[in-house]
Every structure is written in C-alpha cells, then in structure tokens.
Amino acid sequence: MTTGVETAQPAEDLRTAARRMVERRLKRLPVVDDGRLVGIVSRTDVLRVLHRSDDDLARDVEAMFVDPLRAPGAHTIEADVDDGVVTLRGTVRIPMDLPHVTAMVWRLPGVVGVRSEATA
Numbered sequence: 189m190t191t192g193v194e195t196a197q198p199a200e201d202l203r204t205a206a207r208r209m210v211e212r213r214l215k216r217l218p219v220v221d222d223g224r225l226v227g228i229v230s231r232t233d234v235l236r237v238l239h240r241s242d243d244d245l246a247r248d249v250e251a252m253f254v255d256p257l258r259a260p261g262a263h264t265i266e267a268d269v270d271d272g273v274v275t276l277r278g279t280v281r282i283p284m285d286l287p288h289v290t291a292m293v294w295r296l297p298g299v300v301g302v303r304s305e306a307t308a
C-alpha cells in the first residue's frame with residue numbers, strides 16, 4: 189500500500205477536489221470520512237458534471253438574462269450556444285455592463301467560451 193495518499197472529504201467542493209486532481213496529476217481521488225473510504229471521485233465524474241448540452245446552456249443563459257436581479261437593466265442581449273461557446277449579441281445601456289454580462293455567462297457550469305458581439 190502507498191502511504192500519504194491524497195484524499196477528499198465528503199463535504200468538499202467538487203471544484204476544489206478537481207483542482208487538486210489536476211495539480212497533482214491524479215486520475216482518481218478517494219473520498220474518506222472518519223478514516224473510512226466512502227467513495228472515489230474520478231476524472232470522468234468531474235467531466236460529467238461540467239459537460240452540458242447546448243440546449244441546457246442556452247436555457248440557463250436565457251433565464252439569467254430575464255432575471256432582474258442578475259441581468260443589467262434595459263438590455264437586448266440574446267445568446268446562441270454552439271459546442272459550449274456562447275455568442276452574445278445585442279446591446280446594453282451602460283458600457284460598464286458589457287464585461288459584467290460576459291463574466292456572468294463565463295460563470296455558468298459547462299460554458300467553454302464566450303464571444304461577445306454585444307455593444308453599448
């Protein structure tokens with residue numbers, strides 16, 4: 189057996205575990221609770237969480253832009269999704285909103301790229 193095995197806790201955030209897997213070049217990460225093995229996180233598990241269909245992403249982007257608490261006011265932004273890349277078109281009222289809109293879309297799980305053709 190190997191000593192000093194890298195492990196994760198059951199309540200650990202998947203992003204944190206995935207980052208450690210990448211940094212330490214691990215294919216699997218045992219999940220240990222109170223010294224007992226309760227599961228294993230694999231690269232496939234991480235990728236499955238991040239992979240989403242274009243239709244799912246498009247629905248999430250659309251929902252984000254109609255939410256008055258998240259989207260900038262007085263915008264006409266529309267989005268197309270192709271292979272995880274979101275293309276934004278339309279306008280925002282305030283130029284400062286353009287980077288905000290792009291950052292909002294980037295934060296959605298499964299987005300692999302954002303191309304902004306939006307203007308102020």
